[in-house]
Amino acid sequence: MKIHFIGIGGIGVSALAKYYLEKGHKISGSDLISSEITEALKKLGAKIYIGKHKAKNLPEDTDLVIHSLAVQPNNPELISGHRMSTILSYPQALGELTKQYFTIAVSGTHGKSTTTAMIGLILVKAGLDPTVIVGTKLKEFGNSNCRVGKGKHLVIEADEWQASFLNYWPKLIVLTNIEKEHLDYYKDLRHILRTYREFVSHLPRDGILVTNREDKNIRKIIFNQFSIFNFQKDKSKNKQKLKKLLKVPGEHNVLNGLAALTTVRALKIPDKISLKALSEYKGCWRRFEEKTIKLKAKGCKLISDYAHHPTEIKATLKVIREKFSGKEIWCIFQPHQYQRTFYLFDDFVKVFKEASIDRLIITDIYDVAGRENKKIKKKISARKLIKAINKPQAIYISTIKKAADYLKKNLQGREVVIIMGAGDIYKLGEQLNNFK
Numbered sequence: 307m308k309i310h311f312i313g314i315g316g317i318g319v320s321a322l323a324k325y326y327l328e329k330g331h332k333i334s335g336s337d338l339i340s341s342e343i344t345e346a347l348k349k350l351g352a353k354i355y356i357g358k359h360k361a362k363n364l365p366e367d368t369d370l371v372i373h374s375l376a377v378q379p380n381n382p383e384l385i386s387g388h389r390m391s392t393i394l395s396y397p398q399a400l401g402e403l404t405k406q407y408f409t410i411a412v413s414g415t416h417g418k419s420t421t422t423a424m425i426g427l428i429l430v431k432a433g434l435d436p437t438v439i440v441g442t443k444l445k446e447f448g449n450s451n452c453r454v455g456k457g458k459h460l461v462i463e464a465d466e467w468q469a470s471f472l473n474y475w476p477k478l479i480v481l482t483n484i485e486k487e488h489l490d491y492y493k494d495l496r497h498i499l500r501t502y503r504e505f506v507s508h509l510p511r512d513g514i515l516v517t518n519r520e521d522k523n524i525r526k527i528i529f530n531q532f533s534i535f536n537f538q539k540d541k542s543k544n545k546q547k548l549k550k551l552l553k554v555p556g557e558h559n560v561l562n563g564l565a566a567l568t569t570v571r572a573l574k575i576p577d578k579i580s581l582k583a584l585s586e587y588k589g590c591w592r593r594f595e596e597k598t599i600k601l602k603a604k605g606c607k608l609i610s611d612y613a614h615h616p617t618e619i620k621a622t623l624k625v626i627r628e629k630f631s632g633k634e635i636w637c638i639f640q641p642h643q644y645q646r647t648f649y650l651f652d653d654f655v656k657v658f659k660e661a662s663i664d665r666l667i668i669t670d671i672y673d674v675a676g677r678e679n680k681k682i683k684k685k686i687s688a689r690k691l692i693k694a695i696n697k698p699q700a701i702y703i704s705t706i707k708k709a710a711d712y713l714k715k716n717l718q719g720r721e722v723v724i725i726m727g728a729g730d731i732y733k734l735g736e737q738l739n740n741f742k
Contacts, residue, residue, distance in 0.1 A: 310364050310391075311335035312383050313374030314354065315344045318465070319396050321439045321452040322372060323347055325403075328454040336363050336383060338675070346450070361386035372399045375468055376676035400439065400462065401473030407437065407460035410569065411474050413505065414482030415466075416618055417562045419590050420554070421480060422463045424566035424583075429459055431583035432575045436461055442612070443591035464505070466498075467491060471505045478514040478572065479506060480565055484523035487615060490645035490677060495523070503527040516569045518561070537561075537568035551585040554594060556625040558618075592732055594622065607633075607722040610735045614642040614728035616653035622726065623661045630722045636665040638709055638734060640727030641688060643674045648686040655694045664721075666700040668692050669709055672729025706730070710737040 311323050314335025320343045327333050327350050336355040337344055344354050355363040361382045364371070371387035372394050378384075387393050394402070404411070412422040419442045426438035427446055435457035438447070447453045464471040464479075467488045484502055492498045506515060506527060517524055519536045528534060548563040563584055570580050589595065592612040607630070613622040619639070626635055639658075641647040647654065658666060668688045692702040703709045713723065713734075725734050 307369045308332045308334070308365055308367060309370045309372060310368045310383070310387065311372050312359065312377050312381060312387075313337055313396075314347065314352070315339070315341050316374045316376070316396070317343070317441050317451055318400075318439075318463075319372065319374050320344075320347060321441075321450075322396060322399060323352060324350065324450065324452040325437070325439065325454055327351060328452075334363070334365060334368075336360075343451075359383045364390070366390065370394065370399075372396060374676075375470065376674070378676055395473075397465070397468075397470035397473040401475065403460060404462065404474045404476060408458045408478075409460045409462060409474065409476040410478045410480065411462050411464035411471065411476035412480040412482070412565075413464040413466065413471055413502070414480075415485040415487050416615065416621075417482040417558060417565070418463045418465070419612075420559060420562040420593060421482060421565045422461055423590055424563060424587060425480070425569050426453065426461045427587055428566060428570045428575060428580045428583040429457075429461065429573075430455075432570070432579050434459055439463065440590075441465070442593065445588045449591075466501065466505075469501050469505075472501070472508070474505075475508050476513070477510065478516065478569065479509055480569055481506070481515065481517040481524060481528075482562070482565055483518060483521050484527075485615070485617060486650070487646075489649040490643070490679065499523060499527050514572050516565060516572060518565070535568050535572050537564045547581065548584065551581060553585070553587060554589045555629055556594070556621060558621045558625075594625065597735065606717055606719050608735055608738060609722065609724045610732050611724060611726045612728055613726045614646070616650055616657045619654075619726060620657045620661075622724070623657075623663060626722065626724055627662050634665075634721045635663045636667070636713075636717075636721050636723045637661070637663045638667045638669065638713075638723065638725045638731065640669045640706075640725075640729050640731035641671040641691065642728040644671050644678050644683045644686050647671055647691065648682045651686065651691070651694070654691060658695045658700065659697065664699060666695070666697065667703050667709055667712070668700070669702075669706060669731065670704050672727060672731070674729075706734045706737070710734055713738060 315337035334353040340356045368391045370392050412418050422440045429436040435455035436459040437455045438453040438461045441463045443451050516535045548560045595610045597608045611622050613619045
C-alpha cells in the first residue's frame, strides 16, 4: 500500500509513518521544515518533501493519506488526496490500529509520554514483544518514537487535544490526572471532564481502568462499569521502592512509575520483571535530559525539559532545586502557543513568582501552526508575562539565538541551566553544546 503523510515531521505522525514503513508499505510525506525526525524517516526509506506543501507531492496511485490535525482544509495536498484516495487524520488512523490489538492507552494532562514508555519497556522485558507509539523518542527504541513488535499488545499515548482519544478503542486505559489544558479547543473544565468520561466509556465491559482516585477531577468521571485499579493505593511502600531504583528524578516520575507498575500488575506481569525494567529506564527525549557543556574550563550542567504547562514547570523546577541544592539555577522558558499562554496566564505568573531560581529568561511565544487565534495573539506576549512576573532576575530575550549569545557571554561555568518548553527551545541546548 502507498501511504502519504502530511505533516510527517510531527512526533505522532512520524511514529505512525515508521510503523507502516516497518510493515513493508511504501511511504511518502511532507513537512514545512527538515528535522532529525524527517531525516531518520528518510534513512528508513520514506520519500520526504520539505517546504511548501504541493499537490504534486502525492504519488498518483496513493492509497491512503494520513494528515496531522494541524493541517488546514485548504492544504493543496489534502485537497488532492480527497480526489484520489482515502483520507484519515492521525488520530483516526491510530484509532484503526487500536481495534487490531490489545491496546493500552495512556491518557491524562501530565505524564503520558513517560508512563507510556515505562509500560512499553516492561512489556518488552516480559517478552510480550509489544508495539509502542509514544510522543517522544526513547534510547531503548533506537532513539525512536515507535517500536514495532509481533505481540498482541499496542501501547499508545492517547492525546486529549481536539478530543483525539475519542478515536481510540483500548482494552486498558491509564488515566494519570486531569487539569485545565488545551483551552483553544475545550470551553472549560466541565467540557474537559465530559470528554474524558466519554473516552473512558470506550472500554469494553471487561476492560481495565488504571487511575489515581486521589485526583479530584478523576473522581468526578469514573464509574464502576469495569475493573478499576488505583495506582495510589498502598502507595507508600511502592513509592519508596521506586524512589530508590528510578534513574529519572522527581515525585511526578515516581507517580508515573506507580501508574506503570499498577498497569502491568493488572496484566499479571511479576514485579521482579517490572522493577528491573523500571530501574533500567533511561528517560525520554526532552524530559529532564541532562548534558554538560564545557565553559571556561568548567562543566556547566544543561537540562532540557518539555515542561510547558504551569503544573509541569512547577514540578520540574522543584526537582532542579532539590537535585542541585546550593547551585545557581538559570531557567530559559519558551511559552508554547499563544492561547495556552493567554488562558493560563495567571498560573504561569504564579509559578514563576514562587520559583526558587536565580535567573529567568523568557523568549517569544512559540507560534503553533494551525492552532493560533489572531485576536488572542494581539492580546498576549512574552513581554507581558515578564512584566507580570515582576522580578529583577526575570528578563525577556526575543529569540533562541539572542538567548544563546546572552548565555555565552554571562555564564561563568558553575550554573545549572534548564531550558523548558514544547516548541523548538531545545535548539538552544544544541547551540550551547557547540561552544567551549
